[in-house]
Amino acid sequence: MTKQKTNLLRKQVSPFEGSETAKSVFQLAxxxxxxxxxxxxxxxxxxVSYLLxxxxxxxxxxxxxxxxxxxxxxxxxxxxxxxxxNQIIGTITGIITLFPFYxxxxxxxxxxxxxxxxxxxxxxxxxxxxxxxxxxxxxxTKVSYRLYRNPLVMFGLGPIYxxxxxxxxxxxxxxxxxxxxxxxTNAAIAAIVTVLCLAVGWQAFLLVHGTxxxxxxxxxxxxxxxxxxxxxxxxxxxxxxDFVLAAVEGSSFYKLPKILQWFTGNIGFHHVHxxxxxxxxxxxxxxxxxxxxxxxxxxxTLGTSISSLKFKLWDETNKKFVRxxxxxxxxxxxxxxxxx
Numbered sequence: 012m013t014k015q016k017t018n019l020l021r022k023q024v025s026p027f028e029g030s031e032t033a034k035s036v037f038q039l040a041x042x043x044x045x046x047x048x049x050x051x052x053x054x055x056x057x058x059v060s061y062l063l064x065x066x067x068x069x070x071x072x073x074x075x076x077x078x079x080x081x082x083x084x085x086x087x088x089x090x091x092x093x094x095x096x097n098q099i100i101g102t103i104t105g106i107i108t109l110f111p112f113y114x115x116x117x118x119x120x121x122x123x124x125x126x127x128x129x130x131x132x133x134x135x136x137x138x139x140x141x142x143x144x145x146x147x148x149x150x151x152t153k154v155s156y157r158l159y160r161n162p163l164v165m166f167g168l169g170p171i172y173x174x175x176x177x178x179x180x181x182x183x184x185x186x187x188x189x190x191x192x193x194x195x196t197n198a199a200i201a202a203i204v205t206v207l208c209l210a211v212g213w214q215a216f217l218l219v220h221g222t223x224x225x226x227x228x229x230x231x232x233x234x235x236x237x238x239x240x241x242x243x244x245x246x247x248x249x250x251x252x253d254f255v256l257a258a259v260e261g262s263s264f265y266k267l268p269k270i271l272q273w274f275t276g277n278i279g280f281h282h283v284h285x286x287x288x289x290x291x292x293x294x295x296x297x298x299x300x301x302x303x304x305x306x307x308x309x310x311x312t313l314g315t316s317i318s319s320l321k322f323k324l325w326d327e328t329n330k331k332f333v334r335x336x337x338x339x340x341x342x343x344x345x346x347x348x349x350x351x
Contacts, residue, residue, distance in 0.1 A: 020255055020304055021286060027298040028089070028289040035090050038293060039081055039100065046074040046107075053219045054211055065222060072226035073274035079108045079231060080276025080292050086116040087288045102192060106203070109174045109224075111196040113189035114182060123288055126239065127261030129327070130249040137236055141325045142338060157335070160323050165236070170228020230275075237316045238263045238281040243309050244332065246325050258285035264299070264310045271313075272296075282308045 053067040084090035085101030098112065105112040122135030132139065138159055145153065158164050179197055181190045208216045245261035247253070265279035272279055280295035283305060290298055299305050311319070322332030 020259070020302070023302050024283065024287040024290065024298050024305075027294045027301070028287055030084075030089060030091055030291045031293075032092065034293055035291065039090075042074060042077050042081065046071065046078060049074060050219065050223070053223070054215060057215055057218060061218060064218060068219070068222035069226055071223035072230060073271075075108060075223055075227040076230050076234075077274055077276050078104050079110070079227070080278055082108055082110060082112075083119070083276075083278075084291050086112065086119055089289045089291045102196065106196050106199045108227075109178055109200060111178060111189075111193040113192045114178070114185065117182070117185075117189065123285065126285060127244070127246045127257035128249055128252045129246050129325075130252075137239065139240075139325060141327050142333065143327065145324055145338070162320055166229050166232055169232045170225055173232070174224070174228050234265070234275060234278060237311065237319050238265055238278075240319045240322050240332065241309060241311050241316070242318070242322075242332065246327075246330070255286065258282055259305065259308045261285075264305075264308050265316065266310055266312050268313070 049071045053064050056063040082104035085097040088097045091097050101112040118135035125131035181193050241263045259282045262281040262285040267279045276292040277295040280299045283295050283298045321334050323335050326333045
């Protein structure tokens with residue numbers, strides 16, 4: 012894709028930037044109302060069977076994911092026209108999803124500015140090593156990386172570590188406004204949890220909200236992982252890195268069934284989102300369909316996305332993801348060549 016074409020692509024998507032207040036209010040109101048209703052239904056279902064609660068909890072997790080997408084849009088100031096409205100609703104939805112608004116906004120902005128840039132990794136992204144970095148890493152770094160990239164750790168422990176632990180602390184160098192917002196978020200979460208535990212009992216609260224939170228956490232990490240870890244992805248060093256190419260080739264189009272597309276707030280159109288972060292979630296599909304070039308980006312489905320679990324390292328030489336066992340196989344070939 013030429014520089015001229017990439018610049019044109021950004022211009023073609025720009026008309027979809029900007030929120031529509033009525034649509035935003037409707038989405039916010041219906042999503043919150045449905046989430047509260049499903050939460051109450053899940054609590055009532057405990058008297059019947061936890062299996063039923065679990066099934067209802069899956070729906071609740073989908074709605075919590077949708078609330079997070081609203082929070083995410085607020086962080087980009089794309090959900091409402093006024094910054095203050097985005098900040099207020101972003102803080103409230105952040106409390107519900109356990110994310111401090113300003114802290115996550117900062118890290119996510121860095122992610123957008125550095126996505127697929129091999130020289131600027133480390134903030135707001137998933138830990139990814141190149142083949143050469145892994146080869147030259149210490150024993151314990153390799154062990155840590157292998158554990159981190161293990162699906163049981165990433166998706167099993169990840170939601171607990173990220174949402175419950177790291178989100179509770181301010182980052183180093185955070186400004187006063189960001190620190191205060193984190194304190195307010197933590198205090199509000201503690202107050203809501205206390206009230207709910209007193210109202211329904213801590214066991215019932217854990218069974219209902221623990222289920223919803225954990226499933227939603229797995230969904231959230233999976234979505235973020237799979238939309239930047241896929242075959243034919245894009246990564247370049249800073250001198251070669253291009254923002255538009257990182258968006259349309261380094262962010263996937265996750266083609267989901269309509270019901271999952273609704274629950275995930277159209278975030279499957281991730282290439283459009285990275286190309287134009289000010290496009291609200293309810294306009295992403297329209298922006299995608301409006302441009303022929305955007306319909307020919309790396310596309311994954313529920314079925315093909317599972318294969319992304321095998322990708323562990325980025326091979327800079329061949330510009331593709333590889334498995335750990337591919338690295339071993341390559342080492343054997345090199346050793347045989349040296350022996351010959």
